[in-house]
Amino acid sequence: MSIPRFLDIEYCQTDDALFPTAIAWSLEDGRMKTVIITPDEDWLPADGDLGDIDLRYLEEQGVPLLDVVRELHEDLPDQTVYVDGLDPDEILVDKLFSAVAQEAPFEIAPISELITGLDTDTLEDQRRQLMIDEGLEPQLPENGVYALLLMARNEGLMDD
Template identity: 45%
Template structure:
């Protein structure tokens, strides 16, 4: 059984605009990818004292936005990919698209569209409960994708023995 695919961004909002600092997404077999994103200069505040981000870490350990976007597009092409709907993932994807001058090869939809029999509030409560039960940090994109995969398993949308 093909697993639904999920996407989550980590982000910074201390610069002139909201921008992604990391991304995590799942593959159709339930495996999870995670990548730190190197910030573009225009994403960062001009005054280094105003920056809330250790941009040196991201420059040393991050991948260029164009490379992240290319890999994400290859892995998620032609799919409807789901986000938890709690953070501005659509806005962060748009920032990445604008930066590389391309459109995503996939559609991003809120997880409630996948589990349409559940209200957003109920789904958010279940998601938060699962995060607490599994002691996952919700600010870490990889944890959020893992939690979404667990919800998909609970809903019978994945094989119980698949990765995730």
């Protein structure tokens, strides 16, 4: 049985900016990758206001966009990648890939297209409860991916 692929993106959103700051995704074997993203200069607002985002941290710890895109191409080619459906994931993925003039090698779909027996509100309640039960910090993208993996396992969509 193949394991569905999942992705979660953390991002900066202000009046003048919307861009990805960290991304996590699952691999074919269920392992995960997580990277901090070095923002593109074009993403940064002229006034420098990034709310509670630490630009120095992103610049020091972040992975260059080209490297992030290369890894996503290697890990998720021709896949349907499931997201929680709460964030502007498609916009963020488009922003990431268009910054290096490439197209995403995968399609994004909400978890509700994978787990079809439950409505969106029930799925979100389950995801939120899993985060609480597992002691996961919701702002970390790897925790979002882990919760989606647990949901898929609980629905019998992958082996334990």
